[in-house]
Amino acid sequence: MSSPETQQQQLAQEKQLVAATAAGWVRDGMVVGLGTGSTAAPFIELLGQRVREDGLRIQATATSRASDELAREVGIPMLEPRRGLRFDLTVDGADELDSQLRLIKGGGGALLREKVIATASDYLLIVADSSKAVAQLGRFPLPLEVVPFALPWVLDAVAALGGAPVVRVNKLNPAELAQSDQGNLLVDCHFEQIEDPSALALQLKTIPGMVEHGLFLGLARAAIIVQGGAAQVLRPGQAAVAAAAFSALP
């Protein structure tokens, strides 16, 4: 058994590897959606490097303020949201993914913008370290974005669905509640096992004041994860293929 530090280092290396593989799939002229989190961040940095050093011509929109700031810092030309804007490729992380590429997202609190951009994308590519692949979704608490006024009733409704809710606190100041980029609250729902993600997604959507949930179903076209030390491409319901077999989007 390796130490927790060694495991963290290994996962950090995996994030770099999947981020670099995804950055290699971006082509001149693409409009790119930029995800949020510790796997999306190295992707943004490497993409910026391609823009600065190779003259890659792309435009992008980010799924969070943090990713937007990083993208501008590394020199990626940014687009504001506007009608008709579509993304050729969005690269984002995930908290859990199953073999159908159903996802839990929102660990970083950006699930609303992430779902908006994912839905406006022709190709959602997930980049994840090996700890994220699961047989069944639900061990990772499912994040919800909630309008502050509605919080008590949303907590009641989620508890009735069996997902013990915990209101997220600000990591830097645990006396405060965490806020999304939209000023909403975040609630983490402990389901442990989600037997039927589609049914749960429909039930959650009926709760007033629950703005968005972190189940991303039927959105991801592919994922790059690390298995056996090498980057592998997963597509919904298909066997993994070595990423080295692709030089562009599969």
Ligand SMILES: O=C(CO)[C@H](O)[C@H](O)COP(=O)(O)O
């Ligand atoms: O959904 C997200 C942020 O809202 C992230 O993609 C998810 O939390 C994975 O993050 P990381 O790559 O840091 O593990």
